[in-house]
Amino acid sequence: MKFVIVFACLFAIVLANEEANVLKNEQExxxxxxxxxxxxxxxxxxxxxxxxxxxxxxIVTGEYEHLTPEGKTVKVTYKADETGYHPHVATVQ
Structure with missing residues (x-):
């Protein structure tokens, strides 16, 4: 279950930012x-x-983004399937 790995990485980001407030949290x-x-x-x-x-x-698709210390937004979109994990990383000014 590759989505578990991705979720674990995102959970680590959240834990590293313990002072952040949750604006939206939905799951099904x-x-x-x-x-x-x-x-x-x-x-x-x-x-x-x-x-x-x-x-x-x-078949898992998703995206996540965060703000760098320099003020740029890094956005990762990905698809994970039987052929592996396929990310695309973009930096937005």
Whole structure:
């Protein structure tokens, strides 16, 4: 379950920012699909959804972003499937 790894990384970011307040926190978990979104007041945002394709193949898509100390927003969008984790990283001024 690759989404567990991604979720663990995002959870580590949240723990590193313990003083942040949660602005939005939604989740829905079903046997064959899931969705969550998290937004903090320190410019960290994450969203992920996944669905079970076939008996064991999860298709997971998502994105997360954070603000660097230099004031730039880093946004990562990704897809994880049976072929692996496929991220795309962009920096927004």
């Amino acid at each position: 978990v079903n046997p064959e699909s899931f969705y969550y979104t998290l937004e903090l007041d320190n410019h960290i945002r994450a969203e992920q959804k996944g669905s079970l394709e076939g008996k064991e193949a999860w």
